[in-house]
Amino acid sequence: MKIYLDLTFIVNFLLCLIIFILHDLVYSHKTPLKRKIFASLFGSAYSIFLVLYPKFFAHVFVKVIFFLLLGFIAFPVDNLMIFLKKIVTLFVISFLGAGVLYWIMIENIGFISIINPIISVREVTKIILFFSGLVIFIPLTRIFILNVKNIFNNKKMYYYLEIYVGNEKVKVRGFLDTGNSIYDPLTKLPVIIVNAVSIKKLLGPEWSKWLETGDIWEVPMETQLKVTLIPFKSMGGEELLVTIRADKVKLLGEKNDEVNCLIGLNPDMSRMYPGVDALLHPAVIF
Missing domain, CATH: 1.10.274 (Enzyme I; Chain A, domain 2)
Structure with missing residues (x-):
């Protein structure tokens, strides 16, 4: 042979x-x-x-x-x-x-x-x-x-997160969404989708117009936060997800691990699971 x-x-x-x-x-x-x-x-x-x-x-x-x-x-x-x-x-x-x-x-x-x-x-x-x-x-x-x-x-499905921007922090309850497979195509970071209203105090007053309308054209470009628009596919077709880079994101638990991810802002509460303010990416948990 x-x-x-x-x-x-x-x-x-x-x-x-x-x-x-x-x-x-x-x-x-x-x-x-x-x-x-x-x-x-x-x-x-x-x-x-x-x-x-x-x-x-x-x-x-x-x-x-x-x-x-x-x-x-x-x-x-x-x-x-x-x-x-x-x-x-x-x-x-x-x-x-x-x-x-x-x-x-x-x-x-x-x-x-x-x-x-x-x-x-x-x-x-x-x-x-x-x-x-x-x-x-x-x-x-x-x-x-x-x-x-x-x-x-024996991982549970619900977790708490602390999101830090400047001197402010917000604690949100998140759900492990195994269907969330969104990554930033440039940085390759996973994206956590968060109810934008729940972290309103982290965003600043310049975001108020976008929070009211949800119109992509109302996203403030002049802000202290690094804003990125990430394309993704949903049940309604192709959309753009508004994401920000927080100073720090901590997954609360036994170790309080700091996770490296982007925060996707969702102004529509009807698209969130009941009783949660964040849809967690599996890569953040595992």
Whole structure:
């Protein structure tokens, strides 16, 4: 059997990159593209060594060392617990996503087709279907991990937040909305949707006209707050969400964690859940 090392390297690089993209969907702090690329190159290099020296690199101890090194390359070790959580999540995604699909592919079309996809149009089609399966697997993996975390951590659905702007702060009650998947496309920060009236004293008098009408043209541009308009899709179609960057947002609980997010302002109370003033993004909780 002929093994094409260059194609093996390319295919494994793409697999590693897709796994890190999947991993980004779980955490609000995204892995920088450079780290993803370097880690993917390291993972691809391991696949080459595994082909050349299978007896040594197939050893469990070597695999564990490799996986930890991969984690050090991809994730900063600022917080040990967060680092370990990311490592475990990466392992789960690797097994459920790439691992299972890779095994199915080998069982059905053989290893030679993976490392040499230029054999025929039929084999290329199977390769395309394989990677399409990984793309479809992205939202399924996110849903699975969030639900498993919810079960094992016994996370509740209601939380209190403290939002700080200057010398003022407001405490709001929030609901964990698993359907909230809004991110700022530039900063990649998750967005918490807050009833604008509940934090009126943080906004300032220049916001009064917008609070009354909800008209996007009434959003004040001359304000001490950094205002961003984020496009998103709702049941009514495409809309623009007015967001601000608070000085600090704290998730109240045992640790009173400070969270990095944007505040989406909703002037329409009818679009909020009863008894809550904020719809929390899953990335803020998990």
